[in-house]
Amino acid sequence: MGLRERKKHQTRQALIDAGTRLFLDQGYEATTVDQIAAAVEISPRTFFRYFGSKEDLALDFTVDYAERVTGALAARPPDEPPFTALAHAFRAYVHSMEADTAESAERFVRHRRVIEANPGLLCTSIARMIEIEKRLTAEIARRQGTDPGTDPRPRLLVAFVTSAVRVGMECSVDGEAYLDDLVTSVENALCLAEAALRPGWDQFSLGSSGQVATNASSPG
Amino acid sequence: MGLRERKKHQTRQALIDAGTRLFLDQGYEATTVDQIAAAVEISPRTFFRYFGSKEDLALDFTVDYAERVTGALAARPPDEPPFTALAHAFRAYVHSMEADTAESAERFVRHRRVIEANPGLLCTSIARMIEIEKRLTAEIARRQGTDPGTDPRPRLLVAFVTSAVRVGMECSVDGEAYLDDLVTSVENALCLAEAALRPGWDQFSLGSSGQVATNASSPG
DNA sequence: TTGTCAGATGTCACGCTCTGCCATAAATTA
DNA sequence: TAATTTATGGCAGAGCGTGACATCTGACAA
Known part of the structure; x- marks a missing residue:
């Protein structure tokens, strides 16, 4: 694995950790993407190259x-x-x-x-x-x-x-x-x-209890 | 019901109808709040007094x-x-x-x-x-x-x-x-x-089959 | 009818999310 | 080292959503 990929993986993990920590500290909504990016020292623009949205990170x-x-x-x-x-x-x-x-x-x-x-x-x-x-x-x-x-x-x-x-x-x-x-x-x-669950119901091949049109009596 | 309430109700219904129609015509994402508001001839700001978000309308x-x-x-x-x-x-x-x-x-x-x-x-x-x-x-x-x-x-x-x-x-x-x-x-x-469903399972008062700690055998 | 008042609307300004675009910097490869 | 590929940064902008304040309009009583 080259340096490039290692760095990407590190940044990604750092973003997840920083984001999670901020979410726990000050709440998800109160945390801005800018804050997370700043915590990892990347530009806000780059954040969106790692995650499609703030929610995606969470x-x-x-x-x-x-x-x-x-x-x-x-x-x-x-x-x-x-x-x-x-x-x-x-x-x-x-x-x-x-x-x-x-x-x-x-x-x-x-x-x-x-x-x-x-x-x-x-x-x-x-x-x-x-x-x-x-x-x-x-x-x-x-x-x-x-x-x-x-x-x-x-x-x-x-x-x-x-x-x-x-x-x-x-x-x-x-x-x-x-x-x-x-x-x-x-x-x-x-x-x-x-x-x-009724025993055997999950095995559709057994019996005929699972027929789509069956009008089974109430289980109650 | 006073005129005021009637108007509100009308506007609300008009927003739902206009929004739904636009969503169907050009897609949900492609439709902007401004468009919906314009279709009903209200300001975009007022839209958010009827619905908390575009999603809320949908x-x-x-x-x-x-x-x-x-x-x-x-x-x-x-x-x-x-x-x-x-x-x-x-x-x-x-x-x-x-x-x-x-x-x-x-x-x-x-x-x-x-x-x-x-x-x-x-x-x-x-x-x-x-x-x-x-x-x-x-x-x-x-x-x-x-x-x-x-x-x-x-x-x-x-x-x-x-x-x-x-x-x-x-x-x-x-x-x-x-x-x-x-x-x-x-x-x-x-x-x-x-x-x-196993007959009778939904009536918790009957039998003891529903005990939380029960280790019933597989239904399959 | 008129005046008052609460509530609805509009306007403006703003912050946040997310994207496209292009220049730049870094890593990879030859 | 040079060329190529890829990641990054900065910028501008669209869209969503909100707060604050002014204005307009029904509601209601004098």
């Missing part, structure tokens, strides 16, 4: 998130039931945060705190989840051998799991053992989701 | 959405199972669009087309759903007699249903009978969700 970690989760799903054994595979993929992600460098874990916690302190950012991060959902859906559909364009079941299954993860993250309270709490909370939500 | 209908759905849920019989009540609340909303004035229905369709043409807007509208989810969760928790602060089950249930509705809306294709397709698609997704 939500940069979602890119890594997407890759880790989709990667984890791809790594699950092909014969694993879809729900189990998805749940394990998300578990792998939150646990990878724990297993990671202390520095990396702190960064993650800081990111979480930033977006939790800003409803707008939180909304956008959830919205970005939709992109990830699409990729997960494609993989689930592939595994189950259905067409994601016409069969809504893979979408629904993925949406259920991501909802559970989101609820789990929402429930996690901000305290000392932030990461531990988050992992526990997500785990609880996933277990709850597992208990809420 | 997503104004979500306010009505929230009120109709939460209102519909509140109107469901208290002894109805939570899932059924939620599903009916959303059904009531999409059907209310059909039953409404032709003018009102057209407006709804135009709004949908605008946000569907703009991924950013679509994401934001979904993110705004979170606010609605909170209100629905509170109502479900109240019905089930649990504390929404500590028990994640109401959140999870609500998230499942809203996910199903969202997937249904995504699946609906843009064509001649837009509204009909949308209603059918949402109905399908809700039926699918119903079939996916």
